[in-house]
Amino acid sequence: xxxxxxxxxxxxxxxxxxxxxxxxxxxxxxxxxxxxxxxxxxxxxxxxxxxxxxxxxxxxxxxxxxxxxxxxxxxxxxxxxxxxxxxxxxxxxxxxxxxxxxxxxxxxxxxxxxxxxxxxxxxxxxxxxxxxxxxxxxxxxxxx
Numbered sequence: 462x463x464x465x466x467x468x469x470x471x472x473x474x475x476x477x478x479x480x481x482x483x484x485x486x487x488x489x490x491x492x493x494x495x496x497x498x499x500x501x502x503x504x505x506x507x508x509x510x511x512x513x514x515x516x517x518x519x520x521x522x523x524x525x526x527x528x529x530x531x532x533x534x535x536x537x538x539x540x541x542x543x544x545x546x547x548x549x550x551x552x553x554x555x556x557x558x559x560x561x562x563x564x565x566x567x568x569x570x571x572x573x574x575x576x577x578x579x580x581x582x583x584x585x586x587x588x589x590x591x592x593x594x595x596x597x598x599x600x601x602x603x604x605x
Contacts, residue, residue, distance in 0.1 A: 510560070511540050515547075523573055
């Protein structure tokens with residue numbers, strides 16, 4: 462089977478690994494799925510850079526990651542993410558951020574704080590706003 466991923470073979474678990482034996486015939490399928498997910502997570506471009514930056518900063522603040530809290534992506538800055546916008550992240554529900562940005566931050570909070578509070582209404586709104594593939598990329602951004 463030809464390698465469907467653009468970066469080539471990359472890392473690989475050996476045929477003698479206990480993981481390979483435990484998964485049996487599903488090993489290659491799982492291996493390929495993980496590699497595809499990593500590719501999307503690192504190089505995904507479906508989600509706009511402003512939303513990506515707001516989500517990244519929300520995650521950094523929630524996890525108290527000093528690097529994430531202080532790092533600013535140049536492409537996000539070029540797209541209009543400035544100090545005034547990032548100051549709205551902590552109180553986004555009461556802010557004038559766009560509804561798609563608020564929705565992305567709601568999904569972010571639910572995934573990292575209280576997944577049990579992710580309402581069907583929020584899921585439906587997120588699917589309608591972002592679509593399945595972009596929402597998948599958002600979830601991968603949150604889990605980085």
